[in-house]
Amino acid sequence: MFIYTVKSGDSLFSIASKFQFPLDKIRDVNGVFDPSLVPGQALIIPATFYIVQPGNSLYTISQMSLVQMDTLRKANGLQSDVLSVGMKLNLPVRPKYPEEGLSYFIPATPEQIEMTTRAFSPYNAYFGIFEYHITEEGNLSTLNNDELAVRASRKHRVAPLATITNLTPEGFSPNVTRQVLNSPELRNRLINNIYNLVKTKNYAGVNIDFEQIRAGERDLYTGFLRLLNDRLNPEGFLTSVALHVKKSDSDYPGYDYGGIGAVVDFVFIMAYDWHETHSGPGPVAPIDEIRKTLDYAVQRIPRNKIILGVPRYGYDWTMDNGTVLRAKAVSVTSATETAMKYEVPIQYSIQYQQPYFSYWDENGKRHFVWFEDARARAAKFQTVVDYRLRGVGAWQLGLNFPQSVFLVEHFFYQKRVL
Structure with a gap:
């Protein structure tokens, strides 16, 4: 290749x-x-x-x-x-690295669920089915077509994980998690609700994605994950957690990598959004920063518990005299099509191992675009091999990146858990 x-x-x-x-x-x-x-x-x-x-x-x-x-x-x-x-x-045949991939998808129509699970099942051991919200009372929201998604995942021999978040209409809410974690009654209610969801819906386990946990809830969050795992593990259910990137103890102090790694089956490190809609333009998933995160992580979490999360997207920032007016997420395919439309060459950062370009739109506004491509993805996959991690995973499968599955097949073979 x-x-x-x-x-x-x-x-x-x-x-x-x-x-x-x-x-x-x-x-x-x-x-x-x-x-x-x-x-x-x-x-x-x-x-x-x-x-x-x-x-x-x-x-x-x-x-x-x-x-x-x-x-x-x-x-x-x-x-x-x-x-x-x-x-x-x-070219010699490349030896393939054994891995367990986790990728997220949002169940929509029955047709979309079947198409997604069938297309991506050869490249994933787990599907994170996104998402159930927690409430301040320790309850869980419903999710349309979740049973269809679970059945389709299992039919294609991929372990379905119920993704549980603290997302609200206003965004990820540290207030919701603080209220639940600080109350033994609400915390236990949430654990019972998660257990019942996993058992009744035939999930293989959970993926907890509580974001913006405050430093004051650090030990409470780790304790919640330990109690949840204690409830799920005896019946063979998996407990996993999505984690912010950290390069030092002071980064995202609400997340204790060592403590969390000790009480869950595996973690998904969200190695993306170094630059996003609320920041200025820049690399979305720079390889130098990813390696710094992994250098920190492998000292605290066993390598065979770490899945590296990678993006299937980028961002297009609209500028006005150096100020960001707005930004939008773009798929890999749409980013390339934009470069074609405006007839601008795509540049590539060796330091960050990510492509980028800029263009002027019809209204005279300048845009900067950073995104993923085959080179960027290959660099991340090689990093997974170099660090001997459990696997690699993506957010999210609804974003078009045709080359990605070929690269997964080139670098890895999937270990099955079902």
Whole structure:
């Protein structure tokens, strides 16, 4: 496999010819149905060999193929790094890393549920079915079509997890969690309600996503997770939790990585939104910050309990004289289509391992866009392998990113829990 960065003057035909690979397969893997391309666009080429072109070096081919130079040398019996134009280089088969993936989806129509579970079941061990809200009384909201989602997940051998949040119409509420956690009666009621939900709806377990926990509730939150796990674990139900990123004890002080890691089956680290709708433009999931988070996390949580959460989206910020007017989330596909529409090249940050571009709209407003692509996703998957984590997961499956499933298949094989 290669990840090729489109250059000015390239076409799908010329790229297919360069790699001696069928054009239609390049279209399918990358979800490219418009014949036009934009410079800087990343395309996956699932070829197993490469014919050396003018200007190539072993280093550039290594970068494109995600194969180390030493490995390329050994696989092709090279005695030096000197290449000749027209030489055929074979790519060795990449050993796949065993992982348990967790991705979220929001159940909508029965057709959408079946399509999502069928399409993504080969690449996930768990589906986080999003979402049930907690109330100040320790109760849970309902969720449309949740039983359909559970049945579809189990039919496709993916463990369904009930995702429980403290989300309200005004956003994630630390006040709701504070009230519930500080009252033994309400806390126990919530635990009973979660247990009954998991048991009656045939879930495999839960994924707790309580955000903006305050420092004062730190130990109460860890204690709640311990009690919840004590209730669920004897009957074989899983307890997992979504966590904010932390690089030090002072970051998000309401979350005790060590304490939480000790009382749950696994965690999903939400390694995204370093920049988001309420911030200025910047990388959404910068690899340097992700590695700092993992350096902190693996000292406190066993590696085999950590799932790295990655985004299937980016943001488009609308600016006015350097001030953010508004921002919106964009899928990987729509970000690329925007670059095509405004005929602007896509740039790539080596430091952050994320693509970006800017453009001027019809109203004279400047926009900045940062998002994910195949290069960014490959860097994160390699990080999962390097850190020997439990797996990787995504928010969320309704956002279009055709290349992602191919990369999952290239890097990993799924361990099944059902």
